[in-house]
Amino acid sequence: MKALRIAASGMMAQEMNVNVISNNIANMRTTGYKRQRADFQDLFYQNLRRVGSQTSDAGTLVPAGVSVGSGVRTVATPRIMSQGDIEQTDKETDVAVRGEGYYQILMPDGRTAYTRDGSFELDATGTIVSQDGYALQPNITVPQNARDFTISQNGTVQAIIGNASTATVLGQIQLARFVNKTGLEAIGDNLFLETDASGPAQVANPGDEGYGTLLQNHLESANVVAVSELSSLISAQRAYEMNSRIIKAADEMAQATSNLR
Known part of the structure; x- marks a missing residue:
């Protein structure tokens, strides 16, 4: 039947x-x-x-x-792809995105992956990396004698080096956007890959028109x-x-x- x-x-x-x-x-x-x-x-x-x-x-x-x-x-x-709740962690390398945008992560095979997971760490050389040790792009390195490490809302990374009285800019975090976020391919480990369906990544600084801002010492929870x-x-x-x-x-x-x- x-x-x-x-x-x-x-x-x-x-x-x-x-x-x-x-x-x-x-x-x-x-x-x-x-x-x-x-x-x-x-x-x-x-x-x-x-x-x-x-x-x-x-x-x-x-x-x-x-x-x-x-x-x-x-x-x-x-x-x-809606925004998850923002939770305070009080960890200086934790950064949440408020609004649109993905962090860029350099994979071991040379590809660029994208994530909303801002739970970053510093490796042995001071490079900002993901939980799996993959470097954040653009590459940013924090010197061993750095203190008062800060990440501004527009992605500027600064720290006071040694006995200096003023902060030094260490790098600039950028965010990627896609025309069709749903078209991203999930590969696990909180990472996504660009596909023909998602369209190419459009990269800019946090806070630019259409892009979210960053919030240090916070993480975005699941939605x-x-x-x-x-x-x-x-x-x-x-x-x-x-x-x-x-x-x-x-x-x-x-x-x-x-x-x-």
Whole structure:
């Protein structure tokens, strides 16, 4: 029976939905994480009586046809790139982006990755790096004898070197923007890669028109809302159960038809 295949596609779709929701919940405390959602489309239809077809020589038309769908499929799992809450950490190398923009990270293979995770560290040479040791771009190095390390809202990195009385500019943090943020490819470790769908990175200083500003000693938390995710989980569970009942009902109907023979 067609109902078996239709209900099976519904169960597969809701299984994917639950997978997406579970990943959101698992990353509730992941810095800069952007939640996903599952989007679905109905499958093609078999037209048993096409709407608008002619029913007589007088030209009368069918006002509503007869068509049977084939089920559902998962078409996309886009990320919701909304701003997460800003939380204070009191760590001088923690920096949150308020507004649009991604930090640029140099990967070991030479590619540039992008992230909203501003939990930076200093490596053995004083270079500002990510939690995995990948250098922030443009490269900024803090001397060992530096003190009063600060990062301004517009991304200027300064520190007082040695016995100097005034601060020295050590570098400039820049942010990247994309025409289609949802088109970025997630590769794990809080990193994204540019794709043809995202468009090329547009780089500028924080605070420039269309770009966010930086906030030192703070981090952006995940934009996952627990209540919403639990509500979506319950809905997905109910939909899965209803599709499983359809399979059971279709099987019982097929058995009844077989017994008639």
